[in-house]
Amino acid sequence: MNQELELVESMDKLSVLIHKFQTELLNGDLKEYTLRQLYYIELIDKHEGISVSEISKTLELKKSTISIAINQLIELEIVTKIQSNTDKRFYFLKLTSKGKDIMRMHKQVHQNTIKKIIDILNPQEVESFIKIVDKITVLNL
Amino acid sequence: MNQELELVESMDKLSVLIHKFQTELLNGDLKEYTLRQLYYIELIDKHEGISVSEISKTLELKKSTISIAINQLIELEIVTKIQSNTDKRFYFLKLTSKGKDIMRMHKQVHQNTIKKIIDILNPQEVESFIKIVDKITVLNL
DNA sequence: ATATATAGTTTTATCAAACTAACTATTATA
């Protein structure tokens, strides 16, 4: 079979894999949250102090959409907002301790899967995989 | 950095990549369909003659959910159903010519992306990537 | 000082995707 067709299949397989990787979050302690919510939490964890507008621009979704989603997380005491001193229109978003707990569990679930992958690959393959994924993703398709 | 952490990052990057891979379908001629619909179409293309019940079991969704989704595709003249001669409760699903056109476009979009990937990797890396993805996906996590 | 722009909220509405429950038609079985 030519490489192009094989690669199509690989991408199909990866789609299934990534889907599992994401939805396995919804089994354990995190099942009370939606994937969307966990994604927002991850985003705020990675970019502490990000604002509603910035999230809106990043995800190409309307501010109202983000505002509602974030306020829901604030209601759940997962996120807090801190008004800027220099520009009082701005609110910096950050995780509460409950939010940080959720992120810890989130990372733990993923790390368990990662361990299984490392078990099945040899170190050289892991290195190769990381390198190739880097090359592909800088592409930005 | 240790391999475990790097692999976590790779998986993150892959999530973004796969998401783009899937949603780029929604730009061109296929944007009038949802990803779900394109997925059902792909499933019927791959398993011509599959039934509503079989899809329901495969995807672990209620029959009613599938029935409604498929009937919508029948309404759009993308799918047809053919009643079985031997068991008249059964209907075999298959794509119409319109459905096959959609699959052709779908595959074309993906193949364009695949070409970009092949361009940026050397043949050895492509081979390695395919092999590693195979190893990971048989894992079934 | 006034007009304009920006950050975020609220309200209202739409849509897709999923569910439960009750149904028809057909087939299998006791």
Next chain:
DNA sequence: TATAATAGTTAGTTTGATAAAACTATATAT
């Protein structure tokens, strides 16, 4: 033959994600 099970449909509902539009409060520019 009467009863079970199966395939698919239909009606009604729920949930989550999204958007448009109107709004408040604050900041910037002319």
